[in-house]
Amino acid sequence: KFAMVAPDVQIDDGKGTILISSEEGETEANNHRKLSDFGIRNGTRLQADDFLQDYTLLINVLHSEDLEKDVEFEVVGDTPENVGPKPSEPTSKNITNGSDDGAQPSTSRGK
Numbered sequence: 001k002f003a004m005v006a007p008d009v010q011i012d013d014g015k016g017t018i019l020i021s022s023e024e025g026e027t028e029a030n031n032h033r034k035l036s037d038f039g040i041r042n043g044t045r046l047q048a049d050d051f052l053q054d055y056t057l058l059i060n061v062l063h064s065e066d067l068e069k070d071v072e073f074e075v076v077g078d079t080p081e082n083v084g085p086k087p088s089e090p091t092s093k094n095i096t097n098g099s100d101d102g103a104q105p106s107t108s109r110g111k
Contacts, residue, residue, distance in 0.1 A: 001075050002057055004050040011038060012045040012058065022051065035061070 006022035017038060021027040030038075040046070042063035049056045067074060 002048065004048060005052045007048050007050050009046055009048045011040065012047040
């Protein structure tokens with residue numbers, strides 16, 4: 001859902017409990033565990049880092065009983081296709097002498 005390539009996910013509680021590691025096999029034992037096994041409940045915050053793509057995602061876990069049938073989770077907020085750098089706008093500044101402050105070169109001569 002978050003288009004991460006090699007995520008590291010930890011509980012954002014200051015203890016550094018790692019749930020998912022980008023290092024192969026490091027957190028494989030966690031794959032069949034439930035979030036509640038790690039003390040994750042309504043209001044817990046997770047931090048997901050994808051070093052290959054150079055971005056961090058903060059995830060707030062919120063419990064809901066109102067999901068549709070067969071829906072396990074829902075992502076609410078900005079998803080990767082909605083975040084990231086905005087397209088750059090063309091600049092129309094005239095740059096003189098490597099500066100865009102409008103300063104002109106000095107014409108005085110020193111003796």
